[in-house]
Amino acid sequence: MKIISFHIQKHGSIANDLYSNILESSSVDSDRRMNTVQVNDNFHESDADDLWYDDDSCEDSVEKSGKALDMDREWRRRHDQFHTLGYRDGLIAGKEAALQEGFNIGFKDSVLTGYNWGRVRGISSAMASLPSALKEKLVETEETRKRIQQLHESVQCISSTESLKLFYEDQRRKSLKQETAEPSSSETNQSSDAGVLENYQVQLQSILHESPLVEGHLKITP
Amino acid sequence: MDIFESSLNLEESHLREGYDEGYADGLISGKEEGQQVGLKTGFETGEELGFYRGCVGVWSSAIRADPNFMSARIQKTIKQMDELLQNYAILEPENEAVSDAMDALRLKFKVISASLNLKLEYKGYPKSSDAAGDIGF
Numbered sequence: 001m002k003i004i005s006f007h008i009q010k011h012g013s014i015a016n017d018l019y020s021n022i023l024e025s026s027s028v029d030s031d032r033r034m035n036t037v038q039v040n041d042n043f044h045e046s047d048a049d050d051l052w053y054d055d056d057s058c059e060d061s062v063e064k065s066g067k068a069l070d071m072d073r074e075w076r077r078r079h080d081q082f083h084t085l086g087y088r089d090g091l092i093a094g095k096e097a098a099l100q101e102g103f104n105i106g107f108k109d110s111v112l113t114g115y116n117w118g119r120v121r122g123i124s125s126a127m128a129s130l131p132s133a134l135k136e137k138l139v140e141t142e143e144t145r146k147r148i149q150q151l152h153e154s155v156q157c158i159s160s161t162e163s164l165k166l167f168y169e170d171q172r173r174k175s176l177k178q179e180t181a182e183p184s185s186s187e188t189n190q191s192s193d194a195g196v197l198e199n200y201q202v203q204l205q206s207i208l209h210e211s212p213l214v215e216g217h218l219k220i221t222p
Numbered sequence: 223m224d225i226f227e228s229s230l231n232l233e234e235s236h237l238r239e240g241y242d243e244g245y246a247d248g249l250i251s252g253k254e255e256g257q258q259v260g261l262k263t264g265f266e267t268g269e270e271l272g273f274y275r276g277c278v279g280v281w282s283s284a285i286r287a288d289p290n291f292m293s294a295r296i297q298k299t300i301k302q303m304d305e306l307l308q309n310y311a312i313l314e315p316e317n318e319a320v321s322d323a324m325d326a327l328r329l330k331f332k333v334i335s336a337s338l339n340l341k342l343e344y345k346g347y348p349k350s351s352d353a354a355g356d357i358g359f
Contacts (some may be wrong), residue, residue, distance in 0.1 A: 014232055015347065034286055058308075078229070078233065078236070079232070079236045080233070082233045082234075082235075082236035082240065083236045083237070083239055083243075086236065086237035086238060086241035086242075087240035087244035087247075087301060088240075088242065088244060089244065090240060090241035090242060090246075091247055091248040091251075092244075092248060093244075093248060094245035094246065094247060094248020094250075094251075094252055095252030095255070097245075097248070098248065098249040098250070098251075098252035098253040099253070099255060100254045100316070101256065102252060102253035102256025102257040102258075102260060103257065103260035103315065104265070104315055104316065105253075105257050105260060106258060106259065106260025106263075106264060107260035107263055107267075107315045108313055109260070109261055109264065110260070110261045110264035110265040110268065111265070111267055111312055112312070113265065114264060114266060114267065114272065115269070115275070115312065116268060116272060117269055118268060118269035118272020118274075118275070118276065119272040119273070119276040120272075120276070121269070121273045121274040121276060121344055122274060122275060122276020122277040122278075122279070123276035123280055125276075125277070125342050126274075126277040126279075126280035126281060126337070127258065127280050129342060130280070131291075134284055135290055138283055140238045142324060143261035150313060156344065158345075158346065160266065160269060160344060160345060160346020161264075161345075161346050163269065164265055164266065199337060214280060214283045216304075
């Protein structure tokens with residue numbers, strides 16, 4: 001319990017994964033961990049009294065074997081106690097060793113999606129804020145200028161936190177779709193299939209397509 | 223009688239045994255934790271970079287359409303932002319040059335928007351602590 005609650009306190013949802021990992025490991029293993037819990041709880045009270053026996057009482061064989069059993073149990077307790085101490089230190093060291101690697105993986109999974117979304121923000125708001133004479137030079141038709149303004153207004157309403165949420169939802173939807181392999185319906189509804197963020201991207205792309213003067217195709221240097 | 227000694231050895235081996243198990247579990251959970259943090263940081267970093275990229279792209283187009291749109295000094299700053307963005311190692315979060323580049327981008331972006339009298343930042347923009355509720359431009 002100590003190991004587990006330590007995790008829940010410190011590490012939230014990750015703890016659940018870890019918890020299930022522990023439960024999944026062999027039954028011998030989890031038995032021992034259960035033992036560990038008990039030992040840890042009453043270790044301080046019982047340790048000094050139980051650990052070493054006085055040898056001056058005379059004993060018959062039954063007592064002897066009883067004593068041997070106690071000794072066994074004691075060894076086991078000590079084993080578990082030290083095992084737990086080691087486990088904790090190892091856990092922290094292991095985490096530290098793997099955090100950066102995990103961070104890099106997560107970072108690379110999301111940075112380009114964020115980048116593309118950020119471009120929608122940047123292009124639409126910088127366009128919307130240009131003086132109208134300049135806007136008309138860059139974007140020929142009134143209709144396209146309107147579309148840019150609309151795009152800007154809807155994008156501006158989405159805060160950074162909200163877009164991160166939308167990103168998570170898109171990710172989840174994608175992984176779900178991969179599992180069920182459902183056929184994708186055409187773009188009848190904005191938020192139906194493509195994902196909200198991607199949808200804005202598509203809108204921007206089509207606007208840029210109509211406004212060749214605006215620098216839209218920008219390379220990313222990996 | 224070396225019960226004490228053997229007990230010490232045992233303790234040490236139990237410690238080590240526990241350590242190894244903990245280490246293995248820690249590798250798994252640490253990686254997952256890091257991945258969650260990375261996913262968030264990556265998205266936010268990408269968003270900010272893309273935002274600058276978009277602005278710089280539009281401004282550069284505007285300058286081409288009307289070279290008098292901005293002062294030479296601001297045009298130069300935009301050019302510098304462009305270079306910073308092109309050289310930004312977007313897929314290397316561990317690259318040490320990256321945070322300097324980000325600082326420079328933020329600073330230049332501020333200079334440009336101030337001189338154009340624009341308020342372009344989005345809600346949640348990293349350095350807009352003073353005007354978090356302020357939208358518009």
